[in-house]
Amino acid sequence: MRATILNCTLKKSPEPSNTQDLADVVGAGLRELGTDVRSVRLVDHAVLPGVSSDLGEGDDWPGIRREVLESDILIMASPTWLGRPSSVAQRALERMDAMMSETGEDGMPVAYNRVAGVVVTGNEDGAHHVISEINGGLVDIGFTVPGQSWVYWNMGPGPGPDYTATEHGHRYAHQVAGMMARNLYGVATALRKSPIPQEFSREAG
Template identity: 65%
Template structure:
């Protein structure tokens, strides 16, 4: 089984990413469960605006698109900025919306029988809003969203330190992240064994 983590931090590599650090907790648990895990930092790529799978002219989204189709598990990881998902996360979701018009060899939307979850970090509140925004979009696209398929870290309302700068709250975020990984894995395994049927026309 393969898992893809799309990190929607605003920080380009090799700058440290708080969001990547928490996403790795989930990724490590997925590896323990037997998954291959790959990470993509979207801001490092030239992802053109649009709602198509290939915008041409140097667009680097098609490579991410291929990775999405090769993964049974997707994790979208985003920081919270002004209480909302990052602008990079919004760009990724807009490009992913093209999946709704693509079908597999049995006529199902290509996101069917794939599961998705969300990782959020931030030094301000708004994590639950970010989770609901991203999971809502992924559900529209066709992904299955298991119960408790998210984890987040922040220290409450108002600005504060970053995840990598403060150990407070890590135990809860890590425990929730490991549970998230298990729920994603088990649901993906169930869908492989008993896939969703072609939608009725």
Template identity: 60%
Template sequence: MKALVINCTLKKSPDPSNTEALARVVTEQLEKDGVSVEFVRAVDLSIEPGVVSEAVREGDAWPGVHEKLLDAEILVIASPTWLGRPSSVAQQVLERMDAMLSETDDEDRPVAYNRVAGVVVTGNEDGAHHVISEIQGALADIGYTIPGQAWTYWHLGPGPGPDYLDDEKGRDWSHRTGRAMAANLYGVARALAERPVGPPPG
């Protein structure tokens, strides 16, 4: 089984990413269950704006990300919170994923069917549940199955403050929640592999 994490930080590599650091708590648990994990830091790629899976113009890196999405049974979108909302990078990724609404597999099912997804959020302000609901809502629209408690976050509350990598406060809760998230993603992905959802009725 494969998992893909799309890190929607605004920071390019090799800058440390708070969001990736928390996402790795989730993936460490997935790896304990034998899941193969790949990370993509979207901001490192030349992803053009658009709502198609094909390249918008020469050099557009999205088709390669799209292939990785179709190769993974588990998807994690990881985003920082800015102005109480998902990052602009996360929005761009979801806009490109919009094309998957009209893509079907060999059995005429939307290509996101029988795949599961969850969300990781970090920030030194409030708004985590809003970010989670926006991203999970979009992923559900696309066709992903969202297990119960398929998220974790680390936020210090209202106003500015230190980042996840700078402060131990709240980490234990975020890590426990992240491991539970991983277990739920893996459990539902296994169930769907054993009993896949069929195509929607005509």
């Protein structure tokens, strides 16, 4: 089993990322189940704006797309800014839009039979909105989103300390992160054993 975390923080490496820290809790849970987990901090790469899978020279998205499609599990991890997903998360979804009309050798849409989940952090409110926005896009693209396949941490209304600056809510968030890991793994395992039949897949266009 293989999982890819797309960290949609606005912070370039090596600056610490609160979003990565919480995503790593989910990653640890998946590793305990025997999953190979890899993480990509998108802002460290040249992900050009657009809705195609390959925009040519200078575009790093094709390699990231390959990583996603070689995985059974995709985790989108985003901070909350102004109550919404980061611009990096939106760009990733826009680039994955091309997957809606792409099929594999089996004739299935390329995102089918893969599961996805969402991690959100922020010292402001809006996590549920961010989860809904990202999940809505992932479902449109063709990913399967299991129940309780998300985790978030925030400080509630108004600004406050970051995830790494306080222990506030960590116990609850980590419990939910563990449940998220198990649910993602469980549904990914089920889809491996019994994938969506080709005749049930939607027609492109």
